[in-house]
Amino acid sequence: MRLDWIPAQRGDKLKQIDTPALVLDLDKFEANLAKMTQAAARADVRLRPHAKTHKCVQIARLQVEAGAVGICCQKVGEAEVFLGGDITDVLITNEVATEAKLQRLAQLARNFPHARIGVCVDDPQGARQLAETCDAAQARVDVYIEVDVGQNRCGVADPESALQLARIVVASGFLRLAGLHAYNGAAQHRRGVPERKAAAKHAAARAGEVRDALLSAGLPCEVVTGGGTGTFLYEAATGVYTEVQPGSYAFMDLDYKRNEPDPEWPVFEHALFVLSTAMSARGERATLDAGLKAFSTDSGPARPTFPGWRVHAVSDEHTTLTRIADGPDIKLGAKALLLPGHCDPTVNLHDWYVGVRGFAGPNAVVESVWPIAARGALF
Amino acid sequence: MRLDWIPAQRGDKLKQIDTPALVLDLDKFEANLAKMTQAAARADVRLRPHAKTHKCVQIARLQVEAGAVGICCQKVGEAEVFLGGDITDVLITNEVATEAKLQRLAQLARNFPHARIGVCVDDPQGARQLAETCDAAQARVDVYIEVDVGQNRCGVADPESALQLARIVVASGFLRLAGLHAYNGAAQHRRGVPERKAAAKHAAARAGEVRDALLSAGLPCEVVTGGGTGTFLYEAATGVYTEVQPGSYAFMDLDYKRNEPDPEWPVFEHALFVLSTAMSARGERATLDAGLKAFSTDSGPARPTFPGWRVHAVSDEHTTLTRIADGPDIKLGAKALLLPGHCDPTVNLHDWYVGVRGFAGPNAVVESVWPIAARGALF
16 A cells, blocks of 8 residues: 555545545445444344455444444454454454464464454364464464355354364363354345345254254354345344344445345445546547456446446456447546446455545535555455 | 565475465566567567566566566556666556646656656547646656557547647657557457457558558657567567567466467466465365455456366355366365466455465475565556
């Protein structure tokens, strides 16, 4: 992150923001946070938003102020950023597999003795390594057994494997067995409501089975955590989950908006955009200064928020639009707003959020410029 | 870029590199550089490698030491990094569209009076803005008229438009009309040799027509620059191009390797890899700690360099492999090398290159750790 590459200053108008920039509609964003707080409270479930989406200390603080118990992240490097930013309850919803990272995790727990730091395990060898590292460093860490609840990515497959891991954890002097991590990422984007409901029901059944096995064996299982923006209220309704981990709800993206909406749910609205500038314009063709290095295309390209133009091609630094039907003219230097296909990897391409107040109105103004401090936290 | 997030130190073995890391096979990489130097010399064309691929001052220096006349880049921010790193001839092969960036470009030219800095124009309004900004700042900048030679992205469509731009440039007191930028990115990945040859011939015809119009009007046109890793020798052979701009040849990627090889050409080999670790392993399934935030998937996912396993799914921080046929066992903690689909946006996700000597042998050792200083140079 270079301090001389900041796209805007507080007080700037939209047209003064340099591009390509990641722009946050603060009104919509704050409304999304409030809707989530209410939804979690109404469902009587703890809210632990996933910060892998935003990678930003300022946003994590707003989530905690809005009632979240803490945040999740995926990497030790992200945990370093958030703990360093006074977020005192951080769960790494992931296994930590390399020696260097295990050492850093233990160091982190030592350096923040009053914080709560959690991590996942899904393998006896991995659990033993974690226990040895934390015991040697006298580092207190909460451990969650990851249960494969349908994604077939990480996690144990059955209660017996979980029991084996639980015994390794409780035998350690410094690890604390906190519960289960039971998340199905793929289920978030199943398009139909019935499919997402079924996936959450299946996840809860598998997690419940593992929880019951632990409790029957006299082992603790206080927390069952999981669920994302596409399913969290379904997990909450099962009674098995005590905590949910939605992340994308704060911003939303085209992929999430392709889901069939559930009329019972709050409506989270698009709050995150890539602002670009037309750097070449020739009648039926306009080329924007944002490409593969400004938004991720794994869930399709970013698309214009205005009608009459479609994405013709995306290259590293350009998106070429072609006019369809009676789209408005795009002149050289005109600003064009794009909606990202997938928010998480798009955010990871930027160093700054430009927070705009009154985004849709004539007096839109930059109110905040927040660093994406955990961008590039690969380790 | 955080100095505490460095994946390796000089002297480390492969297994000590923290993951996910961008690893460079230095022997192959240096061979690619040498082959390009020879190929350009034999074709009697100036070599100006594209640094948007690598974004690294150390690599740009090696390219210049190997005979390149300078480098290309796409953004003013990249030019800042390379000029600051003592690369004294930098061409921005792109239009600069925002007022803030035009000011930075002029400032850069003022701050590096002994360097050569080039930029493209394709619009009279843009050319006038550039001239006004540079004249006001007394900033000497080389200008290239971009010609659309088939990509339909940026560039003028005809000689008359080029003449109009040329007259604006020569009327300025501080701009120097250097020539034409005539690049067709889409042509680089046409699979068949005849199609790539035809694209280069078409590009040369269009660029030649514009060049001739400028010269006939008594205007200068010293340089015609363009051509990438997939076509550069075809452009060079036309006699129209005086300079070529390949970038990916230094690393290669799966997309380029899908091209039909031309037996007359040097063979550039894969030198860039994403090193990952198996963070969860269960028989027929192995989950690696590298996902959408460690490689770009716009040209397909990164793929394992070893046989017997295929990519099942890629998510933000994970790639799940499934065993096919008789693939070797993958144990928890095992390292797995992946070949990126598209090198440029993959590099842009990392802060460091880990350069390994003797990569394929038993004594592979980290020889260099280079910062990707222009990563995230969006502006």
